[in-house]
Amino acid sequence: MTVEAERITRRFGDAAALDGVDLAVREGELVALLGPSGSGKTTLLRVIAGLEGTDAGRLRIAGQDMAGVPARERGIGVVFQHYALFRHMKVADNIAFGLDVRPRATRPDRAAIADRVAALLDLVQIPELAQRYPDQLSGGQRQRVALARALAIEPRLLLLDEPFGALDALVRRDVRRWVRGLQERLGITTILVTHDQEEAMEMADRVAVMERGRIVQFDAPAALLEHPATPFVAGFIGDAAQLPCRIAGGVAHFDPLPIAPLPVSLADGPGTAFLRPAELLAEPGGSAVVRLLRPQGGGELHLVVEAAGQVLDARAAPGTRLARGDACHLVPRGGRVFPGAT
Amino acid sequence: MSARFRSAAEDAPWARALLALAAVTIGILILALPLAAVFTEALRRGWGVLRAALAEEDTMAAIRLTLVVAAIAVPINTIGGLAACWAIAKHDFPGRRLLVVLVELPFSVSPVISGLVFVLIFGAQGWLGPWLQARDVQIIFALPGLVLATIFVTFPFVARTVLPLMQEQGREEEEAAATLGASGWQIFRRVTLPNIRWALLSGVLLCNARAMGEFGAVSVVSGHVRGMTNTMPLHVEILYNEYQFAGAFAVAALLALLGLVTLAAKTVLERRGRRA
Amino acid sequence: MRVRAIPGFGLSIGVALTWVSLIVLVPLLALAVKPWELGVAGVIRSLSEDRVLASLALSFGTAALAGLASLPIGLLLAYAIVRLRFLGRRILDGMVDLPFALPTAVAGIALTALFAPNGWLGAPLQAWFGWKVAFTPAGIVVALVFVALPFIVRTVEPVLRDLGRDAEEAAATLGATRPQALARVVLPALAPALVSGFGLGFARAVGEYGSVIFIAGNMPMVSEIAPLLIVIRLEQFDYAGAAAVGLAMLLLAFAVLLGLSLVQRGLRRGRA
Numbered sequence: 001m002t003v004e005a006e007r008i009t010r011r012f013g014d015a016a017a018l019d020g021v022d023l024a025v026r027e028g029e030l031v032a033l034l035g036p037s038g039s040g041k042t043t044l045l046r047v048i049a050g051l052e053g054t055d056a057g058r059l060r061i062a063g064q065d066m067a068g069v070p071a072r073e074r075g076i077g078v079v080f081q082h083y084a085l086f087r088h089m090k091v092a093d094n095i096a097f098g099l100d101v102r103p104r105a106t107r108p109d110r111a112a113i114a115d116r117v118a119a120l121l122d123l124v125q126i127p128e129l130a131q132r133y134p135d136q137l138s139g140g141q142r143q144r145v146a147l148a149r150a151l152a153i154e155p156r157l158l159l160l161d162e163p164f165g166a167l168d169a170l171v172r173r174d175v176r177r178w179v180r181g182l183q184e185r186l187g188i189t190t191i192l193v194t195h196d197q198e199e200a201m202e203m204a205d206r207v208a209v210m211e212r213g214r215i216v217q218f219d220a221p222a223a224l225l226e227h228p229a230t231p232f233v234a235g236f237i238g239d240a241a242q243l244p245c246r247i248a249g250g251v252a253h254f255d256p257l258p259i260a261p262l263p264v265s266l267a268d269g270p271g272t273a274f275l276r277p278a279e280l281l282a283e284p285g286g287s288a289v290v291r292l293l294r295p296q297g298g299g300e301l302h303l304v305v306e307a308a309g310q311v312l313d314a315r316a317a318p319g320t321r322l323a324r325g326d327a328c329h330l331v332p333r334g335g336r337v338f339p340g341a342t
Numbered sequence: 343m344s345a346r347f348r349s350a351a352e353d354a355p356w357a358r359a360l361l362a363l364a365a366v367t368i369g370i371l372i373l374a375l376p377l378a379a380v381f382t383e384a385l386r387r388g389w390g391v392l393r394a395a396l397a398e399e400d401t402m403a404a405i406r407l408t409l410v411v412a413a414i415a416v417p418i419n420t421i422g423g424l425a426a427c428w429a430i431a432k433h434d435f436p437g438r439r440l441l442v443v444l445v446e447l448p449f450s451v452s453p454v455i456s457g458l459v460f461v462l463i464f465g466a467q468g469w470l471g472p473w474l475q476a477r478d479v480q481i482i483f484a485l486p487g488l489v490l491a492t493i494f495v496t497f498p499f500v501a502r503t504v505l506p507l508m509q510e511q512g513r514e515e516e517e518a519a520a521t522l523g524a525s526g527w528q529i530f531r532r533v534t535l536p537n538i539r540w541a542l543l544s545g546v547l548l549c550n551a552r553a554m555g556e557f558g559a560v561s562v563v564s565g566h567v568r569g570m571t572n573t574m575p576l577h578v579e580i581l582y583n584e585y586q587f588a589g590a591f592a593v594a595a596l597l598a599l600l601g602l603v604t605l606a607a608k609t610v611l612e613r614r615g616r617r618a
Numbered sequence: 619m620r621v622r623a624i625p626g627f628g629l630s631i632g633v634a635l636t637w638v639s640l641i642v643l644v645p646l647l648a649l650a651v652k653p654w655e656l657g658v659a660g661v662i663r664s665l666s667e668d669r670v671l672a673s674l675a676l677s678f679g680t681a682a683l684a685g686l687a688s689l690p691i692g693l694l695l696a697y698a699i700v701r702l703r704f705l706g707r708r709i710l711d712g713m714v715d716l717p718f719a720l721p722t723a724v725a726g727i728a729l730t731a732l733f734a735p736n737g738w739l740g741a742p743l744q745a746w747f748g749w750k751v752a753f754t755p756a757g758i759v760v761a762l763v764f765v766a767l768p769f770i771v772r773t774v775e776p777v778l779r780d781l782g783r784d785a786e787e788a789a790a791t792l793g794a795t796r797p798q799a800l801a802r803v804v805l806p807a808l809a810p811a812l813v814s815g816f817g818l819g820f821a822r823a824v825g826e827y828g829s830v831i832f833i834a835g836n837m838p839m840v841s842e843i844a845p846l847l848i849v850i851r852l853e854q855f856d857y858a859g860a861a862a863v864g865l866a867m868l869l870l871a872f873a874v875l876l877g878l879s880l881v882q883r884g885l886r887r888g889r890a
Contacts (some may be wrong), residue, residue, distance in 0.1 A: 071520040071623055078521040084514035088536040095440055098522030101532070155787035305520050351783035351798060358702055365698030366706060368691055372764060373713040374739065376728035377720070383731055429630040433622065444638050447646070450871065452825020454845035455720075455864040458852065459645035462652045467857050469648065493641055510683030516624045526626020555721025558827035562849060575828065577721040581830065582727050591731075594724040599624035609712055 001062045001156040001189045002027055005046060008057030010043055010213075017043040019213035020057070028182055030190045032200035034211030036236070041193045042081075044210070045159050048191065058107075062156060077150030077188075081161045083142045089223050092117050092130040092143050098153040109267045117316040120148040123182070140171045146181070151186075158183070158190040164199060174204055197237055231272055231338045240274035241312050247271045252337050256308045257263055258286045258329040263336065270341040277302065277313035279334045283320055286329025290311075290322050304331070347418040351493070378600060384595035385549045387588055395592035403569040404577035404593070410485070412571060413558075415492040419549055423500030428530060431508035432516055442505070448497040456494045457562025459486055483565030488573065491559040503545030504538050507615075511537055540615035544608050551604040556599055647866070652861035664859045667780045667793055667865055670847060674863075677844040680755060681823035684762030685770075685816045691763070692770030692815065693808070699771070700778045714771045717764050722828025727765030729761050732831040745827065753835030758843065766819030774808055781807055810885045817878040824871050 003025040010018040017040045025031050033041035040228065046052035048059065050071030059066040066074065086094050089111055093100075096116045099108055121127040121256040134142060141165060163179070164172045178205045183190050194200050200207045201221040207300060208218040209232075216230040228234035235242050243259070245252040248268050251261045259280070261275065282290070288307035301316035304327060315332055316322050353361070384392055395401065416614035424447055430438055448456065462468050464481040474481060478538040481487045514538070519529045535542075564571045566580060574593055664670070698704070699711050718723065733740040733752040743749045751757045781804065789799040819887050827845045835841045844867050851860035 001372065046623075050523055070625060071517070072523045072525065072625060074521070075523070076521060078518065080514050080518055082514060082517040086515055086519070086533055097519065097524070101519070101524040101528045149518075149522070153384075177502070349783065349787070351786035351790065351799075353701075356702075356795075358704075358714055360703045361694065362698055362704040362707075364696055365702070365710060366704070367709045369706075371739075372691070372767065373716050375732055376764065377716065377727045379731045379738065381725060383728075399817060418637075422633060422641075425630040425633035426636065429627060429634050432624050433631070434751065435627070435631065441634065441638065444642055447642055450825075450875070451823045451868060452827065452845050452864070454827050454848050455825065456867065458848055458864050460858055461648050461852060461855055462718045462861055463645060465852075465857060467855060490641075492643065497641055501877075513624060520624050526624070526629070529624060530626060547873075551719055555724070557721060557723040558825075560844065561827070562852060575721050578723045578727065581833075585762065590727060594727055597721045597724050601716070601721065601724070603839040605712060605715055605719045606717075 002060075003157065003191070004060045005044070005048070006058045008044070008059060009055045010040075010047060011055050012050065012262045018047065018054070021213070021215055023208060023215060025189060025191060026126060028187045028189055029205045030180065030192065030203060032192045032194055032204035032207045033210055033266045034197060034200040034207050037195060037342060038212075039210040040213040041195075041210050042048055042161055042297045045191060045193050045307060048157075049076055049159055051078075064068060074237070075153060075155055077155030077162050079143070079146045079150050079158070079160045081165060083134075083146040083166075085142060085145055085149070085333045087134050089133075090130065090131050091134070091137070092201045094134070094145055095120055095149045095152050097149065097307055116152065120152055123151070123263065136143045140175055147182075148209050148218075153303075155188070158188050160190065160192045162193055164194075164196075172199075175321070179203070201237075201300045208341045209236065209237075210304055216235065228274070228336055229331070231274070231342060234274040234336045234338070238274075238276050239313070240336075242342070243273045243275060245273045245337065247339070249321075256290045257310065258307050260329070260331045262332045262335055266337060266339050269339060271337050271339055273335050273337045275332055275335040278326070279332055280314040281317040281331045281333055282314045282322060282328040283317045283331060284322060284326060284328055286327055286332060288328050290324055290326045290328055293322070293324055377602075380418045380591060380594050380598045381475065381589035385588065386591075391588050392592045392595075395589040396596065397549070398567045398589065400572065401593060404572045404574045404598075407485075407488070408554050408573045411488050411492050412550055414489050415496055415553045416546060416550050418493055419424060419496055420500050420542075420546055422500075423504065423545070426501050426509050427505045428534065431505060432534070433512050445501045446498050448494055448560050453495060453556065453558025454562055457559040458489045459494070459555075460563055466488075482563050483567070483571060485571070486558050487563035488571065491563045492553050492556055495556050495559045496553045499549035499552060500545040502544070503548065504541050507538055507541045508534070540611045544611040544615070547607050547611075551601060554600060626857065627648065628700055634724045638817045649861055649864055653858050653865050655858045656862065660858075661862050664862045666679070669842070670844075670863060672839045673842050673844040673847045674866065674870070676755065676758070676823055676842065677867070678874075679828075679841075680762055681766075681820050682768050684823050685820040688763050688770050688819055689706040689812055689816060692767055695767075695771045696774040696778055697852050700775055714768050717768050722765075722826065723832075724765060725829040725830035726761065726762055728763060729757075729829065733760060733833065742756045752833050754836075755841050757833040757835070758830050758841065761833050762826060765826050765829055766823045769822060770815035770818035771811070773818065774811045777808055778804075779810040802830050813878055813885065815854060817875050820878075821875060824867065
């Protein structure tokens, strides 16, 4: 099921939560909406679900204009951030709800609903929890119930709003791999909202990075890392340090920081560089000082160095021996440089 | 030293004892004694007199009238209150705050004024008085007036009890139900209502207690015709003013019992709601 | 495009608005309009009768007095219910709501029986101190304390519960004595709740009728409350005059509540 959003705008008072958003999601794809809080990603998801209105723009799902189509007629599966399970209903009744509320003409009979619920419970691997109430479940179990409930209506599109936010870090990684596997198996077009870049990068076919109500870049994860379109994307993705530099003769200079020059293809003038820890190699000697060491095993060593009053994450250059308090300098192995100071 | 450890935020034992004693004394003097007085006075001349007083024709009529008034007023305020709560808690619209204020307004209006406003509209010299008189429709000094005044006075109870809970529960469950294809009525019946049932029941009980016990507002619109437009609280006044203390306190004891039962039920329901 | 995420808005708002308009708005509109049938000068004349001024002063004065008297009593009860453990605490907790649940006429005759010269409390008060409570303004205050008390307890109680003991413990580690901690840490935190509890109790007390008229004695100029004067004017078919007193009562009460909410805002700001 394709989703096409064109110039969608949504204002709350004076603030634009969505400011002319364009987005085209392909059949069967998993797209992540990634951005800091307040960037409009949840609002966009709610607009697609029909839970939020728009002030301008057009939304089409499977080619059909969604103007005037209420949420209950869209047939979209939504997993809410806090799951929104019906607290007074057993797990099985929660999952059956979407079938139960259909008008008599299209409602499956009791036995068919029970079969479908059983199949869904198997699908999300919690058949033993059918008779429990939501408050008797763990976070991960609730999430599975929410997913099963959303899938029960055989949605053409699945929307997940921060679906792993309420899980602790250990469970989270397993659950998201399982969800991705399930999504691929069912082939259902899915849009996921998250503020966790690791989650977005790992799960999504393509990631839409949002900033202040706009999509600033929409690309495959690798492309976002290698070719960020704006300084915001470069800074938001990959834990890069943002450093001012001066470009002269095709080289970025970082002085007074003890960082070796980096070749770039930009015109002369001020610039802003984004360097990830893995791209900054520390070598002995220089005006920087090693403050903290974090051995990674296999001879790899993560460092925190202080240089000209700034604290930077770096790696020890292979084959070097550095200890806390040692003097060093930094050699960039790569990096992204944008013209202009920020 | 084997003295029990005392937290820094705790009072000295003598201070605790003194405060507790003072609280209990005040509780007895201000709260318990009036209640005790009602039942003592009612039973002063024994069960027989009490039963005879309650069985009197006019008293029975007052009890019947009170039940009828409550049976009309309480459902109206329950439906209106639920509709207002649902609109306010689950939807956005301009004037939401104003609606909340209006719903709570009758609480800050004197019972006498609550009766007065209906006399101003329907009374002999009120806006619609002549029109009604020409058609021989009696509202003031008749059942409709009693019902209207009672609805006004008990107006906020259901909404006040249910609204905070509905707002606290948010809209996520209802939104989830909408994305699953449920209609408005299905969402209300199957998602919202089960979540608020204990609070709703508690609100209905409070509304009912006040509807049966209201005095000032119905006093203004009643006309005090014995056996006709006298509710129980009004009957208490009439008997009392006629120095028929046994009868007055007998009816008062019945009303006090209603209050006590409501109070107990409310406590149980609140505990239940917290658990559910 | 406007979207309603949850269906069912039209019907519910329709029912709610009909209900609010018919039962609350139209009747109160009648109250706001009716007095002016007398003309502005007539309203002023009607309200400046000695008997009206005396009854308004009595109603607002006794309500304020009762609210003030209820503050320490309510504070004590809330403190005992939240912080102390003693036999009968839960019964006391339940009893606090009694004035809410007891019909006002019942409370009225009960308090009158208690404080009458031959009553359980009236007799000793008269014998020992020579105080006469029933059928005097003092009786009105007693009845209004009964009415206002639960508002103060129930407003202060949740705040006291939420307050926890951290702040007091911190005060103790900083060397404060127990009275100092209570006076300088606990009481200021409760002040806004005390003010709003006073406001609720006062608003209820000003208009109170049933529990007052039995104990008041209802002597014109001495113990005749404003709501009773409304009833009397209605009995004389002076609708506009009754409405004038009613409107004056409502506006005065709202003015007091507005003032209190300003005080409360000041208290909040002072704390922030």
